[in-house]
Amino acid sequence: MSDFASLLSSFKVTAQSAAAAPPAEKTNEDASRKRAAPSAASTTLAFPSIHIHLKKKSFDLHFLILGGQKCGTTWVHTLLQKCKLVSLPAQKEVHFWDWHYKKGIDWYIRQFEQNSSKHLGEITPDYVVLPPTTIAEIHRCFPNLRLVFIARDLVERAWSAMVMELRDQNMGLNPGEFAVGVIQGDKRSAKRAKPNVSTSQQRRMQQLSSPSSQPDSYFIERLEHETHKSRSDYATSLKNWYEYFPDDAILLIDYRDIRSDPHGVLYKIVTHIGVDEDVAKQYVDELDEEEVQQRVNVSTNNDGNGKETHNDSSVSLSQRPLLKKQMEKLVSPYVMSFNTLLRAKGYTWSLNDYT
Numbered sequence: 486m487s488d489f490a491s492l493l494s495s496f497k498v499t500a501q502s503a504a505a506a507p508p509a510e511k512t513n514e515d516a517s518r519k520r521a522a523p524s525a526a527s528t529t530l531a532f533p534s535i536h537i538h539l540k541k542k543s544f545d546l547h548f549l550i551l552g553g554q555k556c557g558t559t560w561v562h563t564l565l566q567k568c569k570l571v572s573l574p575a576q577k578e579v580h581f582w583d584w585h586y587k588k589g590i591d592w593y594i595r596q597f598e599q600n601s602s603k604h605l606g607e608i609t610p611d612y613v614v615l616p617p618t619t620i621a622e623i624h625r626c627f628p629n630l631r632l633v634f635i636a637r638d639l640v641e642r643a644w645s646a647m648v649m650e651l652r653d654q655n656m657g658l659n660p661g662e663f664a665v666g667v668i669q670g671d672k673r674s675a676k677r678a679k680p681n682v683s684t685s686q687q688r689r690m691q692q693l694s695s696p697s698s699q700p701d702s703y704f705i706e707r708l709e710h711e712t713h714k715s716r717s718d719y720a721t722s723l724k725n726w727y728e729y730f731p732d733d734a735i736l737l738i739d740y741r742d743i744r745s746d747p748h749g750v751l752y753k754i755v756t757h758i759g760v761d762e763d764v765a766k767q768y769v770d771e772l773d774e775e776e777v778q779q780r781v782n783v784s785t786n787n788d789g790n791g792k793e794t795h796n797d798s799s800v801s802l803s804q805r806p807l808l809k810k811q812m813e814k815l816v817s818p819y820v821m822s823f824n825t826l827l828r829a830k831g832y833t834w835s836l837n838d839y840t
Protein backbone atom coordinates (compact mmCIF):
# COMPACT_ATOMS: atom_id res chain seq x y z
CA MET A 486 0.00 0.00 0.00
CA SER A 487 1.39 3.44 -0.91
CA ASP A 488 1.98 6.11 1.72
CA PHE A 489 -0.98 7.99 0.40
CA ALA A 490 -3.31 4.98 0.37
CA SER A 491 -2.44 3.94 3.92
CA LEU A 492 -2.89 7.46 5.22
CA LEU A 493 -6.16 7.70 3.35
CA SER A 494 -7.43 4.44 4.83
CA SER A 495 -6.53 5.60 8.37
CA PHE A 496 -8.43 8.79 7.58
CA LYS A 497 -11.45 6.70 6.52
CA VAL A 498 -11.53 4.87 9.86
CA THR A 499 -11.32 8.19 11.72
CA ALA A 500 -13.95 9.79 9.53
CA GLN A 501 -16.37 6.88 9.86
CA SER A 502 -16.19 6.91 13.62
CA ALA A 503 -16.67 10.66 13.87
CA ALA A 504 -20.09 11.32 15.35
CA ALA A 505 -20.12 14.82 13.90
CA ALA A 506 -19.46 13.67 10.36
CA PRO A 507 -22.28 14.55 7.95
CA PRO A 508 -24.28 11.57 6.68
CA ALA A 509 -22.29 10.45 3.69
CA GLU A 510 -24.30 8.86 0.95
CA LYS A 511 -21.22 7.07 -0.29
CA THR A 512 -17.99 6.09 1.42
CA ASN A 513 -14.79 7.75 0.32
CA GLU A 514 -13.83 4.48 -1.29
CA ASP A 515 -17.06 4.61 -3.29
CA ALA A 516 -16.18 8.17 -4.14
CA SER A 517 -12.81 7.38 -5.63
CA ARG A 518 -14.26 4.33 -7.39
CA LYS A 519 -17.04 6.48 -8.83
CA ARG A 520 -14.51 9.06 -10.00
CA ALA A 521 -12.68 6.24 -11.69
CA ALA A 522 -15.56 4.12 -12.86
CA PRO A 523 -17.88 5.73 -15.40
CA SER A 524 -16.79 5.20 -18.92
CA ALA A 525 -18.67 4.67 -22.13
CA ALA A 526 -17.55 1.07 -22.12
CA SER A 527 -18.28 0.11 -18.54
CA THR A 528 -21.42 1.93 -17.41
CA THR A 529 -24.80 0.46 -18.31
CA LEU A 530 -28.29 1.05 -17.03
CA ALA A 531 -29.04 -1.62 -14.49
CA PHE A 532 -32.60 -0.42 -13.91
CA PRO A 533 -35.79 -0.39 -15.94
CA SER A 534 -36.60 2.38 -18.37
CA ILE A 535 -38.22 5.43 -16.87
CA HIS A 536 -39.74 7.01 -19.97
CA ILE A 537 -42.97 5.06 -19.39
CA HIS A 538 -43.37 6.63 -15.92
CA LEU A 539 -42.46 10.01 -17.33
CA LYS A 540 -45.50 9.99 -19.62
CA LYS A 541 -47.72 10.38 -16.55
CA LYS A 542 -45.83 13.47 -15.34
CA SER A 543 -45.91 16.98 -16.63
CA PHE A 544 -42.15 17.34 -16.64
CA ASP A 545 -39.96 18.35 -19.52
CA LEU A 546 -36.20 18.78 -19.41
CA HIS A 547 -34.94 21.29 -21.97
CA PHE A 548 -31.17 21.09 -21.81
CA LEU A 549 -28.14 19.25 -20.46
CA ILE A 550 -24.61 20.53 -20.29
CA LEU A 551 -22.63 17.34 -20.77
CA GLY A 552 -19.15 18.55 -19.88
CA GLY A 553 -16.34 18.29 -20.38
CA GLN A 554 -14.93 17.69 -17.00
CA LYS A 555 -12.64 20.62 -16.01
CA CYS A 556 -13.81 22.73 -18.94
CA GLY A 557 -15.35 25.69 -17.12
CA THR A 558 -18.72 24.10 -16.37
CA THR A 559 -18.86 25.61 -12.87
CA TRP A 560 -18.35 29.06 -14.37
CA VAL A 561 -21.23 28.34 -16.76
CA HIS A 562 -23.43 27.11 -13.89
CA THR A 563 -22.75 30.23 -11.82
CA LEU A 564 -23.60 32.59 -14.67
CA LEU A 565 -26.53 30.68 -16.16
CA GLN A 566 -28.23 30.91 -12.79
CA LYS A 567 -28.47 34.64 -13.43
CA CYS A 568 -30.58 34.23 -16.55
CA LYS A 569 -34.21 34.82 -15.66
CA LEU A 570 -35.46 32.32 -18.23
CA VAL A 571 -33.19 29.47 -17.16
CA SER A 572 -33.81 27.18 -14.21
CA LEU A 573 -30.99 25.05 -12.83
CA PRO A 574 -30.89 22.98 -9.65
CA ALA A 575 -29.13 24.99 -6.93
CA GLN A 576 -26.48 22.31 -6.63
CA LYS A 577 -24.41 21.71 -9.76
CA GLU A 578 -23.97 18.10 -10.90
CA VAL A 579 -27.18 16.21 -10.23
CA HIS A 580 -25.60 12.99 -11.58
CA PHE A 581 -29.01 11.43 -12.12
CA TRP A 582 -28.19 9.59 -15.33
CA ASP A 583 -25.05 7.97 -13.98
CA TRP A 584 -25.16 7.64 -10.20
CA HIS A 585 -28.72 8.26 -9.01
CA TYR A 586 -30.79 6.65 -11.73
CA LYS A 587 -32.16 4.02 -9.37
CA LYS A 588 -33.75 6.80 -7.29
CA GLY A 589 -36.29 7.14 -10.07
CA ILE A 590 -37.79 9.94 -12.11
CA ASP A 591 -39.67 11.50 -9.17
CA TRP A 592 -36.35 12.08 -7.42
CA TYR A 593 -34.97 13.68 -10.57
CA ILE A 594 -38.01 15.93 -10.99
CA ARG A 595 -37.67 17.06 -7.38
CA GLN A 596 -34.21 18.45 -8.13
CA PHE A 597 -35.81 21.14 -10.31
CA GLU A 598 -37.91 24.08 -9.37
CA GLN A 599 -40.98 23.70 -11.57
CA ASN A 600 -41.60 26.78 -13.63
CA SER A 601 -43.29 26.42 -16.97
CA SER A 602 -41.96 29.73 -18.29
CA LYS A 603 -38.33 28.73 -17.80
CA HIS A 604 -35.89 26.47 -19.63
CA LEU A 605 -35.06 23.63 -17.27
CA GLY A 606 -31.73 21.89 -17.35
CA GLU A 607 -28.70 20.74 -15.46
CA ILE A 608 -24.93 20.53 -15.73
CA THR A 609 -23.13 17.28 -14.96
CA PRO A 610 -19.70 17.23 -16.64
CA ASP A 611 -19.48 13.44 -16.65
CA TYR A 612 -22.61 12.94 -18.74
CA VAL A 613 -20.61 13.11 -21.95
CA VAL A 614 -19.18 9.63 -21.23
CA LEU A 615 -22.59 8.03 -20.67
CA PRO A 616 -23.03 4.75 -22.54
CA PRO A 617 -25.33 4.51 -25.58
CA THR A 618 -28.02 2.64 -23.59
CA THR A 619 -28.39 5.60 -21.23
CA ILE A 620 -28.28 8.15 -24.04
CA ALA A 621 -31.03 6.19 -25.81
CA GLU A 622 -33.16 6.37 -22.65
CA ILE A 623 -32.52 10.11 -22.30
CA HIS A 624 -33.63 10.51 -25.90
CA ARG A 625 -36.79 8.46 -25.31
CA CYS A 626 -37.58 10.70 -22.32
CA PHE A 627 -36.65 14.05 -23.83
CA PRO A 628 -36.35 13.85 -27.63
CA ASN A 629 -36.13 17.64 -28.04
CA LEU A 630 -33.32 18.09 -25.54
CA ARG A 631 -30.68 20.72 -26.31
CA LEU A 632 -27.11 19.70 -25.48
CA VAL A 633 -23.93 21.66 -24.84
CA PHE A 634 -20.34 20.42 -24.60
CA ILE A 635 -17.27 22.53 -23.85
CA ALA A 636 -13.93 21.23 -25.13
CA ARG A 637 -10.57 22.17 -23.64
CA ASP A 638 -6.95 21.49 -24.57
CA LEU A 639 -6.58 17.84 -23.60
CA VAL A 640 -3.30 18.17 -21.69
CA GLU A 641 -4.63 21.12 -19.66
CA ARG A 642 -7.86 19.24 -19.01
CA ALA A 643 -6.12 16.07 -17.87
CA TRP A 644 -3.72 17.97 -15.63
CA SER A 645 -6.56 19.94 -14.08
CA ALA A 646 -8.51 16.71 -13.47
CA MET A 647 -5.55 14.89 -11.96
CA VAL A 648 -4.76 17.80 -9.65
CA MET A 649 -8.42 17.74 -8.58
CA GLU A 650 -8.29 13.98 -7.97
CA LEU A 651 -5.37 14.40 -5.61
CA ARG A 652 -7.04 17.32 -3.84
CA ASP A 653 -10.36 15.50 -3.46
CA GLN A 654 -8.73 12.48 -1.91
CA ASN A 655 -7.08 14.82 0.55
CA MET A 656 -10.38 16.46 1.47
CA GLY A 657 -12.33 13.23 1.74
CA LEU A 658 -14.99 14.62 -0.59
CA ASN A 659 -17.71 12.52 -2.15
CA PRO A 660 -18.33 12.74 -5.87
CA GLY A 661 -20.44 15.69 -6.84
CA GLU A 662 -19.45 17.65 -3.77
CA PHE A 663 -17.32 20.74 -4.00
CA ALA A 664 -14.35 22.26 -2.37
CA VAL A 665 -15.26 25.25 -0.22
CA GLY A 666 -15.72 28.37 -2.27
CA VAL A 667 -16.61 26.69 -5.55
CA ILE A 668 -20.25 27.51 -5.04
CA GLN A 669 -20.87 30.24 -2.53
CA GLY A 670 -23.01 29.31 0.44
CA ASP A 671 -22.71 25.57 -0.09
CA LYS A 672 -22.82 24.60 3.58
CA ARG A 673 -22.72 20.87 2.85
CA SER A 674 -19.34 21.23 1.18
CA ALA A 675 -18.08 23.44 3.93
CA LYS A 676 -18.83 20.68 6.45
CA ARG A 677 -17.22 17.97 4.36
CA ALA A 678 -14.15 20.07 3.87
CA LYS A 679 -13.25 19.79 7.55
CA PRO A 680 -12.62 16.07 8.02
CA ASN A 681 -12.11 14.87 11.53
CA VAL A 682 -8.39 14.15 11.36
CA SER A 683 -5.51 15.43 13.40
CA THR A 684 -3.58 18.46 12.19
CA SER A 685 -0.45 16.39 11.57
CA GLN A 686 -2.42 13.80 9.58
CA GLN A 687 -3.98 16.61 7.60
CA ARG A 688 -0.58 18.16 6.92
CA ARG A 689 0.78 14.79 5.76
CA MET A 690 -2.23 14.21 3.47
CA GLN A 691 -1.88 17.73 2.13
CA GLN A 692 1.73 16.99 1.29
CA LEU A 693 0.90 13.69 -0.42
CA SER A 694 -1.93 15.24 -2.42
CA SER A 695 0.33 17.91 -3.83
CA PRO A 696 1.19 17.16 -7.49
CA SER A 697 4.85 17.82 -6.72
CA SER A 698 4.90 14.81 -4.38
CA GLN A 699 3.98 12.49 -7.25
CA PRO A 700 6.48 11.23 -9.85
CA ASP A 701 5.80 11.59 -13.59
CA SER A 702 4.92 7.87 -13.71
CA TYR A 703 1.95 8.47 -11.37
CA PHE A 704 0.36 10.96 -13.79
CA ILE A 705 1.11 8.83 -16.86
CA GLU A 706 -0.49 5.84 -15.19
CA ARG A 707 -3.55 7.91 -14.32
CA LEU A 708 -3.80 9.29 -17.84
CA GLU A 709 -3.66 5.76 -19.23
CA HIS A 710 -6.47 4.71 -16.88
CA GLU A 711 -9.98 4.36 -18.32
CA THR A 712 -11.12 7.34 -16.18
CA HIS A 713 -8.94 9.75 -18.09
CA LYS A 714 -8.86 7.91 -21.39
CA SER A 715 -12.65 8.12 -21.68
CA ARG A 716 -12.69 11.77 -20.64
CA SER A 717 -9.95 12.60 -23.16
CA ASP A 718 -11.66 10.77 -26.00
CA TYR A 719 -14.17 13.51 -26.76
CA ALA A 720 -14.91 12.20 -30.27
CA THR A 721 -15.93 8.69 -29.22
CA SER A 722 -18.17 10.00 -26.43
CA LEU A 723 -19.80 12.68 -28.57
CA LYS A 724 -20.44 10.29 -31.44
CA ASN A 725 -22.69 8.33 -29.06
CA TRP A 726 -24.75 11.50 -28.52
CA TYR A 727 -24.83 12.30 -32.24
CA GLU A 728 -26.28 8.81 -32.80
CA TYR A 729 -29.45 9.86 -31.00
CA PHE A 730 -29.66 13.63 -31.29
CA PRO A 731 -29.53 15.74 -34.46
CA ASP A 732 -26.43 17.84 -35.15
CA ASP A 733 -28.25 21.11 -34.49
CA ALA A 734 -29.27 19.92 -30.99
CA ILE A 735 -25.62 19.71 -29.92
CA LEU A 736 -23.53 22.84 -29.40
CA LEU A 737 -19.76 22.43 -29.10
CA ILE A 738 -17.96 25.32 -27.39
CA ASP A 739 -14.25 26.14 -27.45
CA TYR A 740 -13.10 26.54 -23.82
CA ARG A 741 -10.65 29.30 -24.87
CA ASP A 742 -13.64 31.47 -25.74
CA ILE A 743 -14.56 31.62 -22.04
CA ARG A 744 -11.50 33.83 -21.68
CA SER A 745 -11.57 35.67 -24.99
CA ASP A 746 -15.33 36.15 -25.39
CA PRO A 747 -17.20 35.14 -22.22
CA HIS A 748 -20.34 37.10 -23.14
CA GLY A 749 -20.38 35.42 -26.54
CA VAL A 750 -20.13 31.98 -24.94
CA LEU A 751 -23.05 32.67 -22.60
CA TYR A 752 -25.13 34.18 -25.42
CA LYS A 753 -24.48 31.09 -27.58
CA ILE A 754 -25.45 28.74 -24.75
CA VAL A 755 -28.68 30.46 -23.71
CA THR A 756 -29.92 30.96 -27.27
CA HIS A 757 -29.03 27.33 -28.05
CA ILE A 758 -31.15 26.11 -25.15
CA GLY A 759 -34.07 28.17 -26.38
CA VAL A 760 -33.94 31.60 -24.75
CA ASP A 761 -35.26 34.32 -27.02
CA GLU A 762 -32.45 36.34 -28.66
CA ASP A 763 -33.55 39.70 -27.20
CA VAL A 764 -33.77 38.27 -23.69
CA ALA A 765 -30.39 36.60 -24.20
CA LYS A 766 -28.83 39.88 -25.29
CA GLN A 767 -30.26 41.70 -22.30
CA TYR A 768 -29.04 38.90 -20.01
CA VAL A 769 -25.42 39.06 -21.18
CA ASP A 770 -25.41 42.87 -21.25
CA GLU A 771 -26.57 43.08 -17.65
CA LEU A 772 -24.11 40.56 -16.19
CA ASP A 773 -21.68 41.81 -13.59
CA GLU A 774 -18.36 42.19 -15.41
CA GLU A 775 -16.32 40.99 -12.44
CA GLU A 776 -18.35 37.78 -12.23
CA VAL A 777 -18.04 37.17 -15.96
CA GLN A 778 -14.25 37.49 -15.78
CA GLN A 779 -13.92 35.46 -12.60
CA ARG A 780 -12.27 32.04 -12.68
CA VAL A 781 -14.17 29.59 -10.51
CA ASN A 782 -13.33 26.08 -9.35
CA VAL A 783 -9.66 26.74 -9.97
CA SER A 784 -7.23 23.91 -9.36
CA THR A 785 -4.25 25.23 -11.28
CA ASN A 786 -3.44 28.86 -11.80
CA ASN A 787 -3.55 28.63 -15.55
CA ASP A 788 -4.11 32.07 -17.00
CA GLY A 789 -6.13 30.63 -19.88
CA ASN A 790 -3.68 31.80 -22.53
CA GLY A 791 -1.54 28.74 -22.42
CA LYS A 792 0.72 30.30 -19.80
CA GLU A 793 0.61 29.11 -16.25
CA THR A 794 1.11 31.76 -13.61
CA HIS A 795 1.45 29.67 -10.52
CA ASN A 796 1.73 31.13 -7.09
CA ASP A 797 2.13 27.60 -5.83
CA SER A 798 4.92 26.06 -7.87
CA SER A 799 3.84 22.60 -6.68
CA VAL A 800 1.01 22.47 -9.21
CA SER A 801 2.77 23.75 -12.31
CA LEU A 802 2.92 21.40 -15.28
CA SER A 803 5.11 23.84 -17.19
CA GLN A 804 7.84 23.06 -14.68
CA ARG A 805 7.72 19.41 -15.72
CA PRO A 806 8.46 19.55 -19.47
CA LEU A 807 9.17 15.82 -19.78
CA LEU A 808 5.84 14.92 -18.24
CA LYS A 809 4.10 17.49 -20.43
CA LYS A 810 5.66 15.94 -23.56
CA GLN A 811 4.58 12.46 -22.50
CA MET A 812 1.06 13.71 -21.84
CA GLU A 813 0.94 15.41 -25.24
CA LYS A 814 1.91 12.14 -26.92
CA LEU A 815 -0.78 10.22 -25.05
CA VAL A 816 -3.62 12.63 -25.86
CA SER A 817 -2.55 13.29 -29.45
CA PRO A 818 -4.80 10.62 -31.08
CA TYR A 819 -7.79 12.01 -29.17
CA VAL A 820 -7.02 15.54 -30.36
CA MET A 821 -6.91 14.33 -33.94
CA SER A 822 -10.19 12.42 -33.75
CA PHE A 823 -11.93 15.34 -32.06
CA ASN A 824 -10.64 17.82 -34.63
CA THR A 825 -11.91 15.52 -37.38
CA LEU A 826 -15.33 15.47 -35.71
CA LEU A 827 -15.31 19.28 -35.40
CA ARG A 828 -14.60 19.63 -39.12
CA ALA A 829 -17.30 17.11 -39.99
CA LYS A 830 -19.82 19.08 -37.97
CA GLY A 831 -18.87 22.35 -39.65
CA TYR A 832 -16.85 24.02 -36.85
CA THR A 833 -13.92 26.18 -37.88
CA TRP A 834 -11.97 26.00 -34.61
CA SER A 835 -9.85 23.08 -33.47
CA LEU A 836 -7.88 21.93 -30.45
CA ASN A 837 -4.14 22.38 -30.27
CA ASP A 838 -2.65 19.54 -32.29
CA TYR A 839 0.48 18.08 -30.67
CA THR A 840 1.76 16.08 -33.64
Ligand SMILES: Nc1ncnc2c1ncn2[C@@H]1O[C@H](COP(=O)(O)OS(=O)(=O)O)[C@@H](OP(=O)(O)O)[C@H]1O
Nearest residue numbers: 554555556557558559560645779780781783784785
Ligand atom coordinates in the same frame (compact mmCIF):
# COMPACT_ATOMS: atom_id res chain seq x y z
N1 LIG B 1 -13.63 32.31 -16.33
C1 LIG B 1 -12.84 31.26 -16.58
N2 LIG B 1 -11.97 31.30 -17.60
C2 LIG B 1 -11.17 30.27 -17.89
N3 LIG B 1 -11.15 29.12 -17.16
C3 LIG B 1 -11.99 29.03 -16.12
C4 LIG B 1 -12.88 30.09 -15.79
N4 LIG B 1 -13.58 29.70 -14.69
C5 LIG B 1 -13.15 28.48 -14.39
N5 LIG B 1 -12.20 28.07 -15.22
C6 LIG B 1 -11.40 26.84 -15.15
O1 LIG B 1 -12.22 25.70 -15.40
C7 LIG B 1 -11.68 24.59 -14.68
C8 LIG B 1 -12.79 24.00 -13.83
O2 LIG B 1 -13.71 23.46 -14.72
P1 LIG B 1 -15.09 22.83 -14.21
O3 LIG B 1 -15.77 23.79 -13.33
O4 LIG B 1 -15.81 22.34 -15.39
O5 LIG B 1 -14.55 21.60 -13.35
S1 LIG B 1 -15.41 20.36 -12.83
O6 LIG B 1 -15.33 19.31 -13.84
O7 LIG B 1 -16.78 20.81 -12.59
O8 LIG B 1 -14.73 19.98 -11.57
C9 LIG B 1 -10.56 25.12 -13.82
O9 LIG B 1 -9.34 24.89 -14.51
P2 LIG B 1 -7.94 24.64 -13.76
O10 LIG B 1 -7.72 25.82 -12.87
O11 LIG B 1 -6.92 24.52 -14.85
O12 LIG B 1 -8.11 23.39 -12.97
C10 LIG B 1 -10.88 26.59 -13.75
O13 LIG B 1 -9.75 27.41 -13.50
